[in-house]
Amino acid sequence: xxxxxEKHHWNPDEVRKNAHKAVDWVVDYLEGIESRRVxxxxxxxxxxxxxxxxxxxxxxxxxxxLQDMDQLVMPGLTHWQHPSWFAFFNANTSGPSLAADILxxxxxxxxxxxxxxxxxxxxxxxxxxxxxxxxxxxxEFHSSGEGGGVIQDTASSATLCALIAARERASGxxxxxxxVDKKMTVYASGQTHSSIExxxxxxxxxxxxxxxxxxxGKLRIDVGAFEKQVQMDLEAGxxxxxxxxxxGTTATTAVDQVKEMAAVCQRYSIWLHVDSAHAGTAAxxxxxxxxxxxxxxxxxxxxxxxxxxxxxxDCNAFWVxxxxxxxxxxxxxxxxxxxxxxxxxxxxxxxxxxxxxxRRFRALKLWFVMRSYGAQGLKELIAEHLEWAQWFENQxxxxxxxxxxxxxxMNLVCxxxxxxxxxxxxxxxxxxxxxxxxxxxxxxxxxxxIRFCFGGTQTRFEHVKAAYExxxxxx
Amino acid sequence: xxxxxEKHHWNPDEVRKNAHKAVDWVVDYLEGIESRRVxxxxxxxxxxxxxxxxxxxxxxxxxxxLQDMDQLVMPGLTHWQHPSWFAFFNANTSGPSLAADILxxxxxxxxxxxxxxxxxxxxxxxxxxxxxxxxxxxxEFHSSGEGGGVIQDTASSATLCALIAARERASGxxxxxxxVDKKMTVYASGQTHSSIExxxxxxxxxxxxxxxxxxxGKLRIDVGAFEKQVQMDLEAGxxxxxxxxxxGTTATTAVDQVKEMAAVCQRYSIWLHVDSAHAGTAAxxxxxxxxxxxxxxxxxxxxxxxxxxxxxxDCNAFWVxxxxxxxxxxxxxxxxxxxxxxxxxxxxxxxxxxxxxxRRFRALKLWFVMRSYGAQGLKELIAEHLEWAQWFENQxxxxxxxxxxxxxxMNLVCxxxxxxxxxxxxxxxxxxxxxxxxxxxxxxxxxxxIRFCFGGTQTRFEHVKAAYExxxxxx
Numbered sequence: 001x002x003x004x005x006e007k008h009h010w011n012p013d014e015v016r017k018n019a020h021k022a023v024d025w026v027v028d029y030l031e032g033i034e035s036r037r038v039x040x041x042x043x044x045x046x047x048x049x050x051x052x053x054x055x056x057x058x059x060x061x062x063x064x065x066l067q068d069m070d071q072l073v074m075p076g077l078t079h080w081q082h083p084s085w086f087a088f089f090n091a092n093t094s095g096p097s098l099a100a101d102i103l104x105x106x107x108x109x110x111x112x113x114x115x116x117x118x119x120x121x122x123x124x125x126x127x128x129x130x131x132x133x134x135x136x137x138x139x140e141f142h143s144s145g146e147g148g149g150v151i152q153d154t155a156s157s158a159t160l161c162a163l164i165a166a167r168e169r170a171s172g173x174x175x176x177x178x179x180v181d182k183k184m185t186v187y188a189s190g191q192t193h194s195s196i197e198x199x200x201x202x203x204x205x206x207x208x209x210x211x212x213x214x215x216x217g218k219l220r221i222d223v224g225a226f227e228k229q230v231q232m233d234l235e236a237g238x239x240x241x242x243x244x245x246x247x248g249t250t251a252t253t254a255v256d257q258v259k260e261m262a263a264v265c266q267r268y269s270i271w272l273h274v275d276s277a278h279a280g281t282a283a284x285x286x287x288x289x290x291x292x293x294x295x296x297x298x299x300x301x302x303x304x305x306x307x308x309x310x311x312x313x314d315c316n317a318f319w320v321x322x323x324x325x326x327x328x329x330x331x332x333x334x335x336x337x338x339x340x341x342x343x344x345x346x347x348x349x350x351x352x353x354x355x356x357x358x359r360r361f362r363a364l365k366l367w368f369v370m371r372s373y374g375a376q377g378l379k380e381l382i383a384e385h386l387e388w389a390q391w392f393e394n395q396x397x398x399x400x401x402x403x404x405x406x407x408x409x410m411n412l413v414c415x416x417x418x419x420x421x422x423x424x425x426x427x428x429x430x431x432x433x434x435x436x437x438x439x440x441x442x443x444x445x446x447x448x449x450i451r452f453c454f455g456g457t458q459t460r461f462e463h464v465k466a467a468y469e470x471x472x473x474x475x
Numbered sequence: 476x477x478x479x480x481e482k483h484h485w486n487p488d489e490v491r492k493n494a495h496k497a498v499d500w501v502v503d504y505l506e507g508i509e510s511r512r513v514x515x516x517x518x519x520x521x522x523x524x525x526x527x528x529x530x531x532x533x534x535x536x537x538x539x540x541l542q543d544m545d546q547l548v549m550p551g552l553t554h555w556q557h558p559s560w561f562a563f564f565n566a567n568t569s570g571p572s573l574a575a576d577i578l579x580x581x582x583x584x585x586x587x588x589x590x591x592x593x594x595x596x597x598x599x600x601x602x603x604x605x606x607x608x609x610x611x612x613x614x615e616f617h618s619s620g621e622g623g624g625v626i627q628d629t630a631s632s633a634t635l636c637a638l639i640a641a642r643e644r645a646s647g648x649x650x651x652x653x654x655v656d657k658k659m660t661v662y663a664s665g666q667t668h669s670s671i672e673x674x675x676x677x678x679x680x681x682x683x684x685x686x687x688x689x690x691x692g693k694l695r696i697d698v699g700a701f702e703k704q705v706q707m708d709l710e711a712g713x714x715x716x717x718x719x720x721x722x723g724t725t726a727t728t729a730v731d732q733v734k735e736m737a738a739v740c741q742r743y744s745i746w747l748h749v750d751s752a753h754a755g756t757a758a759x760x761x762x763x764x765x766x767x768x769x770x771x772x773x774x775x776x777x778x779x780x781x782x783x784x785x786x787x788x789d790c791n792a793f794w795v796x797x798x799x800x801x802x803x804x805x806x807x808x809x810x811x812x813x814x815x816x817x818x819x820x821x822x823x824x825x826x827x828x829x830x831x832x833x834r835r836f837r838a839l840k841l842w843f844v845m846r847s848y849g850a851q852g853l854k855e856l857i858a859e860h861l862e863w864a865q866w867f868e869n870q871x872x873x874x875x876x877x878x879x880x881x882x883x884x885m886n887l888v889c890x891x892x893x894x895x896x897x898x899x900x901x902x903x904x905x906x907x908x909x910x911x912x913x914x915x916x917x918x919x920x921x922x923x924x925i926r927f928c929f930g931g932t933q934t935r936f937e938h939v940k941a942a943y944e945x946x947x948x949x950x
Contacts, residue, residue, distance in 0.1 A: 204679015
């Protein structure tokens with residue numbers, strides 16, 4: 001008689017057959033993706049109610065599951081890999097990333113400690129160094145010195161870890177032991193990502209201690225106003241703890257002046273964290289390196305290869321200049337994790353660099369992507385995206401119905417209809433409802449804008465042209 | 476002339492060819508896994524130095540990358556999917572999980588808001604309900620009422636979110652705004668997972684406010700001592716905020732008395748979080764449901780399908796009884812995420828249920844696994860693991876050199892050599908050095924033990940028998 005483990009697990013032949021089916025399903029999907037609406041128009045609750053209320057008692061075949069995938073789930077998906085995805089920022093994947101993820105899923109190793117899978121740690125350390133070089137980032141973050149990098153799930157988590165380290169440095173590691181006991185203030189412009197405020201709340205500082213600094217005409221943080229606020233806070237007995245410079249804000253990709261912010265931060269011993277989540281990838285192109293001017297003065301830096309660099313989610317890259325402070329802030333060593341390698345001090349245990357304990361082998365995605373494209377290939381691709389954005393911008397500049405609302409710094413073009421907010425919003429809604437492409441509309445300083453972000457793996461120039469053609473028609 | 480995007484991206488045929496190669500690589504790996512050492516014996520720094528210092532300038536072929544994978548990376552891997560993996564707890568994957576992950580990687584949708592991919596949210600909500608039913612967990616956590624579930628990366632993150640919600644409920648949402656301003660205390664036994672203390676530190680409460688409660692003879696929290704500590708803290712002006720009941724401690728799978736802890740928590744309005752990270756899966760077997768007795772009185776509950784339930788990492792399941800408190804504690808709504816669906820209040824935006832903003836389609840892994848195995852298949856598999864553990868325990872009980880050190884509650888057997896700690900540790904080291912199987916040794920109340928956990932996807936009874944045979948010989 002077969003034992004349950006012989007009976008119920010797919011045997012290797014079944015794994016092979018079905019995983020191949022899954023690959024074919026994915027490639028067929030990508031080949032046919034243009035025939036799908038970008039945004040799903042499903043009603044809330046539809047997908048939920050189409051699914052049975054309980055798991056089946058008996059096992060089902062893979063073909064049955066794939067069939068339900070097509071019939072029940074697909075109508076409710078929004079297609080982020082669609083070539084006419086111009087909404088939010090991209091969340092790209094690519095062939096090499098998919099292949100790497102298959103290996104990572106299959107190996108299913110845990111890299112919480114060096115000892116629990118040494119290669120998972122060491123490939124990651126090397127990849128973080130490769131990325132520094134690829135982006136022309138300062139050697140202060142390189143693993144060979146006091147600094148180092150780690151893969152996190154998202155920039156939200158990276159920012160939280162930066163804040164925890166900043167909080168401990170500012171308090172002399174007192175908060176870690178005794179809890180928050182004074183007003184620790186955090187600074188960023190009103191254009192910063194919502195994850196900054198979220199981190200301030202999670203870390204127990206309280207959102208009242210999050211100082212929203214005004215911006216200048218280019219939607220960059222007003223550095224003078226920032227310093228003034230720091231001085232006021234010091235006078236009021238607060239402890240200025242961290243400032244966040246945003247390179248490429250979410251709404252318009254405005255670029256804060258990192259160097260000027262760093263000067264203020266150094267004067268008052270404030271941790272400077274640079275959030276370049278989307279924009280970071282642009283620095284692969286040497287002409288774009290200006291966006292990171294001054295980053296060598298920052299204490300931490302983060303960007304998301306899983307946005308624009310063809311690495312599938314999740315893969316955030318996070319560096320600190322002083323790894324000891326980060327590790328001391330996040331390390332708890334129970335008896336069951338003790339081991340000789342850790343105690344030797346010669347290895348990295350990445351569990352101490354972030355919130356989760358377990359971690360999968362995500363560095364493979366970076367390795368496969370950087371090797372498959374090569375530094376030159378990545379550079380040419382990003383340069384092409386920037387050219388598309390420039391082309392699109394030029395078309396709008398010649399269009400009497402539309403205008404460019406904000407300085408274009410990279411691959412995002414912000415437009416508004418000349419008839420005002422209402423018309424702009426109506427057209428944005430119409431574009432998304434029609435389903436052939438997607439955009440995000442948002443309100444910036446009272447002005448309704450439509451954002452076009454050009455950076456998709458599947459996107460080609462024809463899609464960019466079609467996007468402008470549609471915009472022109474709707475104008 | 477080819478544009479960069481035509482030139483550098485793998486075309487669909489290349490994606491298909493190489494992703495199929497990746498699948499074959501994985502299945503070949505799993506078929507040959509027994510010929511590998513479980514623990515890598517690589518020296519620190521070896522893998523790092525074998526990799527080039529920089530990314531290549533020109534792109535490389537997939538075959539070149541796979542070759543380096545085999546030659547450079549594999550010697551540094553520890554094989555968590557090895558059938559003779561008995562160390563830590565399992566971190567299983569399975570064929571259906573792999574197939575689901577391929578779809579998830581290929582679709583690469585972002586489920587941060589309902590609107591950004593409705594099916595990603597609604598399949599998840601349904602799967603969390605399925606899991607409740609599968610484990611016989613209380614309906615108080617079901618999405619149809621005030622409760623609900625969400626997938627997190629790890630139990631560490633789930634516990635942190637529980638603590639944030641607890642902190643806000645206890646403070647009347649004051650900490651979120653004004654920061655921690657009094658001693659908020661958290662309670663768990665000394666056998667609890669290190670992530671509890673880590674959460675207390677991250678949340679700004681300070682590790683001094685983490686109260687380690689003594690355990691009874693079964694390594695369960697001493698509920699009387701817990702209540703006494705709460706009373707002392709109240710007298711000292713502290714605010715008792717959260718208690719954690721551990722169902723299946725890391726060292727020995729001891730099971731705290733949830734029901735008795737809940738009674739204390741209710742008396743003093745303390746948030747009760749139940750951490751059943753590894754053990755939760757056992758409740759698929761009706762005879763094991765006793766481990767969750769009293770969970771209906773808890774405020775939150777978490778377990779890891781990515782440990783013992785054949786779902787690949789990362790897939791933690793986390794439920795709360797009052798979703799409004801959790802969401803209110805973690806929600807920040809910037810302008811660019813506003814949308815009609817969110818404002819209608821009819822949809823779930825899972826970004827407000829955890830720390831990250833972005834999220835991949837992890838619910839597919841749960842869907843594929845529960846459907847492929849069926850509830851009955853999963854039940855039979857877990858029951859078989861429990862039988863293996865019982866068999867192993869019986870062998871040890873009859874062995875004059877070894878003894879069972881702790882009550883076996885599920886699939887973990889804790890043993891020690893009769894000659895004492897030194898001999899036990901020596902044998903544990905020898906087992907791992909020999910490389911044919913892996914174990915974890917740890918110190919519990921001064922006693923060195925070797926832990927054998929039986930729950931691998933690839934494990935069959937023959938591996939369990941071989942494990943005892945080796946133990947007997949080394950005895």
